[in-house]
Amino acid sequence: MITKELFIKAVRSVEVLLDEGHKLWDNHHIEIGESPLYNESFVIFETLIASHFNEYGIDWIMWYLFEGKDHIATDEEGNRICYDLDSLYEYVKQYQL
Numbered sequence: 001m002i003t004k005e006l007f008i009k010a011v012r013s014v015e016v017l018l019d020e021g022h023k024l025w026d027n028h029h030i031e032i033g034e035s036p037l038y039n040e041s042f043v044i045f046e047t048l049i050a051s052h053f054n055e056y057g058i059d060w061i062m063w064y065l066f067e068g069k070d071h072i073a074t075d076e077e078g079n080r081i082c083y084d085l086d087s088l089y090e091y092v093k094q095y096q097l
Contacts, residue, residue, distance in 0.1 A: 057095030
C-alpha cells in the first residue's frame with residue numbers, strides 16, 4: 001500500500017516535470033518530450049503506480065495529470081472527484097492492489 005504522502009510526492013514530481021517541459025517549449029522552443037531523461041522519468045513513475053494500483057487507479061491518475069486541470073469529474077452521486085491531489089488519492093485508494 002502506498003501512503004498518501006508518498007503518492008502526493010510522486011504525482012507532484014511528475015507535475016513539475018510536465019510544467020518544466022512546457023516552460024522550455026514555450027520560452028525557448030526546446031522539445032524534451034522525447035528525450036530519454038524525460039521518458040525514463042515517466043517509466044519510473046509508471047512503474048511505481050503500477051505496483052500499487054490496478055488499471056482503473058492508473059487511468060484516474062493519468063487522467064488527473066493530463067486532463068484533470070481542464071475537466072471536472074464526478075462520481076455516481078454527482079460529487080466532484082479528483083480535483084486536487086488529496087481528493088485524487090482518496091478516490092484512487094479504492095483501486096490499490
